[in-house]
Amino acid sequence: MRKIFVCLLVFAVVLSSVALAASSIEVWQIHSPIPEIMNAFDWAAQEFEAETGIKVNMVRIPTEDLHTKLVVSISAGQYPDLLIWNIRPGLEFQGLGVVEEVSSVIDEVGRDNFPTATLTMFQAPLGKQWEIPLFARLAGYHYWKDWLLDAGLDPNPTVLDDGSMVVNAYNTWDDVLETSKKLTKDLSGDGTIDQYGAGFQYNRKGFGDSAAYAFSVITTFGGHLFDSQTGEVVINSPQTVAAYQFMKDIYKSGVMPPGVVAWDGYDNNKYFMDRTVGFIVNSNSVISNVRENDPELADKIGVTIAPAHPETGLRTYSGSPDTMTIFKTDNTDSAKEFAKFLLKANTQVEMFKIMGVGYYGPLLLNVMADPFFSEIGEQERMFVENNKYFVGPEYPGVPSPELITVALAVYNGFVYDDALTRISVDDWSPEDAVKEIEKRVLEMLEER
Amino acid sequence: MENHGGPRLTMMQKETRLGALLLMPAIIVMLIVIAYPFIYSIIISFLRWHAVYPDHPWVGFTNYIKVITDSRFPITLRNTAIYALVGTAGKMIIGMILALILNKQFWGRGVVRGLFILPWIIPMVSAATTWRWMFAEDGVVNFLLQRLNIISQPIIFLGDKQWALAAVLVVGIWKGYPLFMTMILAGLQNIPGELYEAAEVDGANGLQKFFYITIPSLRYVLITAIILSVIWTFNAFNVVWLMTKGGPSNSTHILNTLAYEYGFVGMRYDYAAALAVMTLAILAVFLYFFAKLQKVEE
Known part of the structure; x- marks a missing residue:
């Protein structure tokens, strides 16, 4: 029983x-x-x-x-x-x-x-x-409309020939630099800058954001990791060097707070929301956060699309x-x-x-x-x-699935972020920073 | 008389058996949570083990060679030594000063003691986030330094290679001094007051009493605290990872953060295991010599 x-x-x-x-x-x-x-x-x-x-x-x-x-x-x-x-x-x-x-x-x-x-x-x-x-x-480049108005710039989007919408002050990466220079100011007159034109993380703590920024600029400038036909590593190209040169120039121009080299994933939101910086890239969490506390302030936030290459007009956004x-x-x-x-x-x-x-x-x-x-x-x-x-980390495409895994590992493994630290904190030349990226990618490939 | 199975056990033997039996669950748990992962790590360190590849072939000492020849390894080793030695010294000095203060009788001593222990209680994630804000370019540290006219421009503490390790060390010391303080305070309260009274009769001043009575009396407490601190500092991870992720430019990596980066960023469990085994070996050598030194002193 x-x-x-x-x-x-x-x-x-x-x-x-x-x-x-x-x-x-x-x-x-x-x-x-x-x-x-x-x-x-x-x-x-x-x-x-x-x-x-x-x-x-x-x-x-x-x-x-x-x-x-x-x-x-x-x-x-x-x-x-x-x-x-x-x-x-x-x-x-x-x-x-x-x-x-x-x-x-x-x-x-x-x-x-x-x-x-x-x-x-x-x-x-x-x-x-x-x-x-x-x-x-969804993600987009955020800016303060009232800052643009104060600088005599049009804060509203215009419709391009292909039907897409863009804010002219931030149409190309050169525009981003020029507009940011106009917005960077010593408002209190004490000799220190208290309003910066832009803010992008330049280090590995900016989980996702710094890699997205760097990879967007690289691909917009025509650089990419692998040759889409042969799978050869082609990151060390004049285009990638030019992209890092631009990222070094914008950092050195003083339009970003010096602390971007230590910003984490939240700092760009924080400094944008407290109106210290005027141009960041982020998802829509910023607007909803601001709207919760100050709906009028939220209406002053403008959103625009990824800036284009000044000459080719190519636009990419890493995501x-x-x-x-x-x-x-x-x-x-x-x-x-x-x-x-x-x-x-x-x-x-x-x-x-x-x-x-x-x-x-x-x-x-x-x-x-x-x-x-x-x-x-x-x-x-x-x-x-x-x-x-x-665009994804394997943009513009790879001939084998194996390389997608490598492209992801490069993207998630701080490789692009560390190169931002090299050109800012270590003051390396863009050529050397890109060479280091290439070296690390080749090592990753070899290890597999 | 009939013998029902083997020789009779003495009382002592019975107690020993019972003791062993009672210890068995703890031993089994220890074997599962310590011995098994430890042996498994050693095995992994001799295999090729990438998280996204299913094959794990035997590679001998390749992983060890790879880690040792990594350009980050010497920096990491140096940082770990600084972090362990300076960190321990800092914790000990601050812990000693505060313990000496708390050993005196004064109004509100209990509250002050509670406040001094706070860093120990605050969760590391909250502490690191707060310190990150404090060290930011518009944070309270820069604000105070500028107000005191010590600096004219803010220092990017966590983004500057010259300052980042120091900033991380400050947080490590801040988080770790309460242990020293508590142990030293316990030690101080065990020193007989007669020793100080006798020294006073002999005309000893405060410093002499400190160096000839307090320090020798605290010797074993300090040795224990130092050993524990070095072991824990060698095993430190969260302070550095939460504050800098080993950056800028690998300038704050310590052995454990590098192992973590190998394992969970690069997904190379094999390199991480090799580095963990090497860390253990370094620590074992340190402890061996420390124990020997202690024995010689005794």
């Missing part, structure tokens, strides 16, 4: 754990500075549970910790079912066999509904899909949409269902109603067509505009 009881108990425990496994999934995402974003995902999770009975545990992790946690969790074999992020973890870890190939999900949702480039940037080799694009991560990476776990099918739920047009529109447009923007074509998006404000419109110029 006792044996039968024990067997039944064991059976019940096994059954309940299987049921539990099937009825809940773990989703990781960054801890957003904007609570409405997390509210929107929580809403989606609740709706999904109500519809399917599958519980979604949303785990929020600070941005600076997420990569480390992911690396460790994958090494330990304890990873989430689904990860929502924008630094291409699917591509990075697919070689380990822990990432689920998701072409079937894309096909079910409708391949035509995604802008083609947003799909191919997560394929390696072409056709094998490792991540599903979810939302455009990537937020994607969903599905891991091979016992709950892969449930995770796929949740991914499909998040990609539904009505789910996305409802989520945008909760979180607003700005930090995230629509990416799916049927969502973009929704009337809700025709009513967004000028600032948000410019964020969406800047979205056109997004």
